[in-house]
Amino acid sequence: MFKKIGYGLVVVLIILFGINHFKTTPVKSKLTIGIVAHNKPYSYYKNKQLTGFEVELAKKIATQMKAQPHFKVVDEQATLNKMVKNHEVDIAFGAFNQTNLKSKKLMSLPYLYPQNTLFVTNKSKVKDVSDLTSKTVGCLKKDNKKQLLQGINPNIKIKVYPDKKQLFKAVLQHKISAGIVSDYQYTSFLAKNIKVSPHYATTLKSQNTKAAQKLTTLRKVGDINVTNDQIVALINPTKKKEIDKALTELHNSNQIIDLSQKYFKQDLTKQ
Numbered sequence: 001m002f003k004k005i006g007y008g009l010v011v012v013l014i015i016l017f018g019i020n021h022f023k024t025t026p027v028k029s030k031l032t033i034g035i036v037a038h039n040k041p042y043s044y045y046k047n048k049q050l051t052g053f054e055v056e057l058a059k060k061i062a063t064q065m066k067a068q069p070h071f072k073v074v075d076e077q078a079t080l081n082k083m084v085k086n087h088e089v090d091i092a093f094g095a096f097n098q099t100n101l102k103s104k105k106l107m108s109l110p111y112l113y114p115q116n117t118l119f120v121t122n123k124s125k126v127k128d129v130s131d132l133t134s135k136t137v138g139c140l141k142k143d144n145k146k147q148l149l150q151g152i153n154p155n156i157k158i159k160v161y162p163d164k165k166q167l168f169k170a171v172l173q174h175k176i177s178a179g180i181v182s183d184y185q186y187t188s189f190l191a192k193n194i195k196v197s198p199h200y201a202t203t204l205k206s207q208n209t210k211a212a213q214k215l216t217t218l219r220k221v222g223d224i225n226v227t228n229d230q231i232v233a234l235i236n237p238t239k240k241k242e243i244d245k246a247l248t249e250l251h252n253s254n255q256i257i258d259l260s261q262k263y264f265k266q267d268l269t270k271q
Helices: 002-024 054-066 077-085 143-154 164-172 183-192 198-207 207-214 237-254 255-265
Strands: 029-036 045-046 050-051 067-074 089-099 115-123 136-140 157-161 177-181 218-219 231-235
Touching: 029 054, 029 077, 029 218, 045 143, 050 054, 054 067, 054 089, 054 237, 054 255, 067 077, 067 177, 077 089, 077 231, 115 164, 115 183, 136 143, 136 164, 143 177, 157 164, 164 218, 177 183, 231 237, 237 255
Parallel strands: 029 067, 029 089, 136 157, 136 177
Antiparallel strands: 045 050, 089 231, 115 177, 115 218
16 A cells, blocks of 8 residues: 555656646747858858858857757858748848848848958059949959949949959959958958068068069058948848847847957957
8 A cells, every 4th residue: 555655656746847847948949040051251161060150140149039049051142031031030141231231120230340341453543432433343242242332333333253262363453443342351362362462562662673563462442431331130020129139138248249259350340
């Protein structure tokens, strides 16, 4: 008899423990995230693992929302636009520039303010965007600079290049009048190709004037209209309040700054 009572108590305790466990451990909701596959350093594959600034940011947003992140990886920004409008994802990352988007209901708060660089060769007479009327400017396929330039000067001709190497080569060979990339992309290219940097030309000039005169290097065009982007995510309007709250908390706790330093080697969170 005592054995039966003992077994009964054990069963009751197990049931009570199970009920209490499920009460205190709610199932996490899912945050569906759309993201561009190859957009380094925002998102890219390393050792077959998806990583990058926006990948880590997305995971941190999910943590703030107490949700489980689920990624849907695509090749083009345009695909992400459709996925958000069709409610296939809750949030989409593709280094979207706020100035190119029409509906504020579909965008998060800005979380990065990267500088752009409009560049020409040292032999160019271009001083600002107005000097590029009816001339060709190159930009990268996965960037949003095409819309930015056309918004500033609709008479600029745009040529799109698949990668940085081809874009910079076209400018240096005078096939196009100028190029536009992010400041990070510009400085990283010069770091790997020191002979086209203004610093190299200055050094060479002090040693060999004739060689310096023949050298073709790059220089920035100072124009306030093209120097700043505001990077946002595309979002499902029903999630806007939660996502913006998460971004604010991450910004206030310096977590976005830490990610910026990690992937861009500088703080790009200030306007």
